[in-house]
Amino acid sequence: MSSISEASITDVSWKDYYHLCKPRVVAVLLLTALVGMCLADSRLPNPLQLFVALLGIGLCASSAAAFNHVLDRRFDVMMARTRHRPLPTGHLRPSQAIAFACIIGVIGFLVLFEWVNPLTAYLTLASLLGYAVIYTAFLKRATPQNITIGGLAGAMPPLLGWVAVTGEIEPNSLLLVLIIFAWTPPHFWALAIHKRKEYALAGVPMLPVTHGVAFTRLQILLYTLLLILTTALPFVTGMSGIVYLLGVAALNLRMLMFALQLYNEDESIPIKMFWYSIRYIMWLFALLLVDHYLSW
Numbered sequence: 001m002s003s004i005s006e007a008s009i010t011d012v013s014w015k016d017y018y019h020l021c022k023p024r025v026v027a028v029l030l031l032t033a034l035v036g037m038c039l040a041d042s043r044l045p046n047p048l049q050l051f052v053a054l055l056g057i058g059l060c061a062s063s064a065a066a067f068n069h070v071l072d073r074r075f076d077v078m079m080a081r082t083r084h085r086p087l088p089t090g091h092l093r094p095s096q097a098i099a100f101a102c103i104i105g106v107i108g109f110l111v112l113f114e115w116v117n118p119l120t121a122y123l124t125l126a127s128l129l130g131y132a133v134i135y136t137a138f139l140k141r142a143t144p145q146n147i148t149i150g151g152l153a154g155a156m157p158p159l160l161g162w163v164a165v166t167g168e169i170e171p172n173s174l175l176l177v178l179i180i181f182a183w184t185p186p187h188f189w190a191l192a193i194h195k196r197k198e199y200a201l202a203g204v205p206m207l208p209v210t211h212g213v214a215f216t217r218l219q220i221l222l223y224t225l226l227l228i229l230t231t232a233l234p235f236v237t238g239m240s241g242i243v244y245l246l247g248v249a250a251l252n253l254r255m256l257m258f259a260l261q262l263y264n265e266d267e268s269i270p271i272k273m274f275w276y277s278i279r280y281i282m283w284l285f286a287l288l289l290v291d292h293y294l295s296w
């Protein structure tokens with residue numbers, strides 16, 4: 001019998017359910033949704049509206065993360081980075097994780113539908129299914145381009161926040177989606193290079209496994225250039241001002257240096273670039289926010 005089916009209900013703690021939610025990833029997703037809400041309107045968002053929208057989006061993103069744990073449990077048990085998770089360790093049974101994911105997903109959807117607006121609820125549901133079903137159940141196992149397509153689900157929260165305020169999809173909100181969409185490949189492929197042996201052992205067709213490290217380094221460099229162009233768009237369209245432009249230029253300079261160092265085959269760079277990518281996206285959205293209220 002595998003360790004997955006040996007879960008004893010007495011071992012279950014709230015921490016296991018907490019880890020199912022990928023809380024640190026969801027926290028950053030919520031930061032991007034918050035910024036989307038703030039940039040959508042020149043007035044300050046209503047605190048109650050803000051709380052309810054973030055609650056609904058957060059519950060749905062956590063539900064997507066929990067489904068990812070269920071669907072990936074056989075891969076996760078094979079990789080050092082993931083084998084301590086609640087399902088591979090047997091702390092939770094798949095049925096418990098599925099029930100949890102369904103409950104918080106339904107609550108999140110209803111919160112958005114009833115107290116925010118139906119469009120936000122449907123777009124959030126589409127993101128949930130995009131990550132849990134399209135990315136995790138299909139693309140991740142099928143193609144090394146899994147994250148370029150699947151990355152769209154993770155890029156959606158600024159749009160979700162924006163639509164929660166305005167009730168409609170406006171062009172500037174799509175710029176924020178585009179930024180996260182272009183950022184995802186450098187974010188993930190840097191880690192995938194570092195962990196390529198684990199992905200190969202688990203049989204997951206990530207780009208460095210299927211096309212080699214040199215090709216992945218080139219792709220990271222190209223996506224970094226695309227990211228730099230994309231991050232200029234909020235200034236070009238007039239949504240953001242000079243504070244954003246100067247701040248993002250500094251962030252981009254560091255990102256480009258990482259991509260060039262990586263391209264020049266420095267083995268210590270991938271994991272450093274991965275952690276930098278997380279600081280990068282947090283600072284970028286913080287800058288958008290600061291710039292928005294400075295030019296108020």
Ligand code: HEM
Nearest residue numbers: 024025028029032081147150151154155180184188278281
């Ligand atoms: C398809 C798209 C994405 C893929 C494949 C991906 C992949 C990953 C992986 C494999 C990790 C390591 C997790 C771990 O070691 O436990 C990670 C960490 C992280 N990712 Fe992503 N990611 C994606 C999109 C995003 C997005 C959209 C955000 C937020 C805007 C994000 C934020 C983070 C953060 C904050 C961490 C660090 C988590 C921690 O410290 O535990 N990721 N990502």
Ligand SMILES: CC(C)=CCC/C(C)=C/CC/C(C)=C/COP(=O)(O)OP(=O)(O)O
Nearest residue numbers: 025060061064065124127128131153154157
């Ligand atoms: C409703 C909504 C906004 C949904 C988006 C949900 C979400 C949690 C997106 C984050 C993307 C992410 C962490 C991908 C990594 O999955 P992985 O399986 O490649 O990574 P792993 O090996 O660490 O599990």
